[in-house]
Amino acid sequence: MNISDLYNLYLTMPLKNIWRNRRRSFITLASVIAGTVTIMLFFGYIKVMEVGLKDEAIRKEYGHFQILRKGYSDDDETSYKYMIAKEDYMKISSVIDTLSSVDFINYRHLLVGMIGTSEASAIFMGVAGNPGAEIFMSPELISGAFYGEDAGDQIIIGRHMAGKLNLEVGNEVVLFASNEDGAQDAISVNVSGIYRGMLKAVESMQIYMPLHVAHSLLGHDKIHRIIVCLKNEKDMESAIKTLNAFIKDNNLDLEIRTWSELAVFYRQIIAMFKGITFVLGLVIFSIIMFNISNTMYMVVNDRTKEIGTLRALGSSRFQVKSQLMTEGVLLCLIGCIIGIVITLLIRPLINEMQITLPPPPGQDDRIPIHIVIDHTIIWISVVASSVTGIFATFLPVQRASKLNIVDALRQF
Amino acid sequence: MSEFVISAKEISKSYRMGKVSVPAIRNVSITISQGEFVGLVGVSGSGKTTLLNLIGTLDKVDSGFLKIGDITVVRKCNDNELTFLRRNTFGFIFQNFNLVPILNVFENVSYPLWRSRIPEKTRRERVRTLLELVGLSGFEKRFPNELSGGQQQRVAVARAFVNNPKIVLADEPTANLDTQNGNAVIDLLRKVNELENATVLLSTHNTSLFSEEDRVITLTDGTISSDTSSRQHQRCL
DSSP: OOHHHHHIIIIIHHHHHHHHTHHHHHHHHHHHHHHHHHHHHHHHHHHHHHHHHHHHIIIIIIOSEEEEETTOOGGGTTOSTTOBOHHHHHHHHHHHTTOTTEEEEEEEEEEEEEEEOSSOEEEEEEEEEOHHHHHHHSOEEEEEOOOOTTOOSEEEEEHHHHHHHTOOTTOEEEEEEEOTTSOEEEEEEEEEEEEEOSSHHHHTTEEEEEHHHHHHHHTOOOBSEEEEEESOGGGHHHHHHHHHHHHHHTTOSEEEEEHHHHOHHHHHHHHHHHHHHHHHHHHHHHHHHHHHHHHHHHHHHHTHHHHHHHHHTTOOHHHHHHHHHHHHHHHHHHHHHHHHHHHHHHHHHHHHHTOEEOOOTTOOSOEEOOOOOOHHHHHHHHHHHHHHHHHHHHHHHHHHHTOOHHHHHHOO | OOOOOEEEEEEEEEEEETTEEEEEEEEEEEEEOTTOEEEEEOOTTSSHHHHHHHHTTSSOOSEEEEEETTEEEOTTOOHHHHHHHHHHHEEEEOTTOOOOTTSOHHHHHHHHHHHTTOOHHHHHHHHHHHHHHTTOTTOTTOOGGGSOHHHHHHHHHHHHHTTOOSEEEEESTTTTSOHHHHHHHHHHHHHHHHHHOOEEEEEESOGGGOOTTSEEEEEETTEEEEEEEHHHHHHHO
């Protein structure tokens, strides 16, 4: 059987029937198109959020992977119990330096304490790191400058903390913290910059400082974690393999955790988005399914006599089924393809319009809507439409194929 | 080649009307030989259409024995077997023409061949021959709604004969036509019957459509009241 025969057998009649009932087909197509455009735009928005959040999680928070003391828990991340001694982190750093896939590494030390001026004080959550790496990982500054490699005792504070303590760039503050022995230490530092963060709570507590400030304040040279950021994520596996081998050979009390293991918040957000997308997709495709199902029931009712004639002329039940099912699936696919084209046309317009959503609770900045459509989204739409078409036509088609020929021929 | 015979022995069929079972055909026995032109007459409700439907395997007998050629049609025959039998053995002509409205004349006539997956070249030649025979050459691209009733029934005749059926069943093919068109369709059926050597079983109210040589079976209340030539039938009346 050649292509022409296949076309004649399986497509000619469904296509002609779709064209015969143009008005009904158009209404059905409109619902498929509207559904496809809606779901694709939403998928495209979620995709951007997912990529953005992942990039944010890797670049700003976790790196591609981190090296930690065995037993270190995120629940008590400022604890002195699970810190990496200088000797150990210098050893492993010498190996990391040999890996060409590494973009940068950051030695992180987390600490809590009090920050104060002569007039006011507040609790701080300190993030200490290498200035060369922190410049990539810390949030955007709204005033001042980031501390450099040869920085003195400087810190960066959030704009809410600056407002609360009435601080400006260049002001001097004192940091207080308990050292490993429980004694209080203090250090005087200057505010070199003020940043804008994602959450108000973070802006009012979190401060950034060079590693040497934390070490000076606490009187030790340990760190909590080594953050490794790669040039390309695909090199992660081989880099981890090399480092794990080194850790094992040197019997170091260290372990490696990837960004996806560490980024609990990211995982929860993505799971939530995927859940919302799934439910929305289910609702939209259910509406499309009922619409097509209704259309196909009407088709079967209108064409009962025709179906009887075709059966009398030698069409099998399967052939009647496949003809009607093709009709339903074609409606879905045609609607889906038009929907994809429309989405691809309006996507740049939506991005150009710079539409923003209101800020979520605890945030100040509106969220810009940016949409990306990739081949995965297109394929998901096509497959979802086909499956919807098959499900939607199943019951009407079953009914048509089981029609008694004599009864069908008696219909007017 | 052995003769292709339709043989029915004491076949019965009833339909349920609510809780009541109404017999449509009762213990009918007939034998029809290959190439015969047989008239099936009787008043409305006498069982003509039911008998045609049973012979054409559009419906199943309740009891009795029906043999189409070498194939015995019993209740337990499955749908695929019956579909295969219909596709390869029968041609159907209906009172209301029953052309597929979305298909043009050529496609309507070629539909049974199309379903039998006959190669396109053979299909074209066969359809062209049949359309010429029924006088509709040049009408290939027209759609049913662009044809008169007589023309539509001629298309149906061409469709019924296109797959070289052994048996053509025509259920009141002239009922929706004027006398002139009705006679033309019957003449056409006779002509094709002679040319193709297919058995034609034709149900009608109009006994004047039959010639002296034709076999005419009269049905009364679901039973055969006479099975004779047309002249004998006229005499009986």
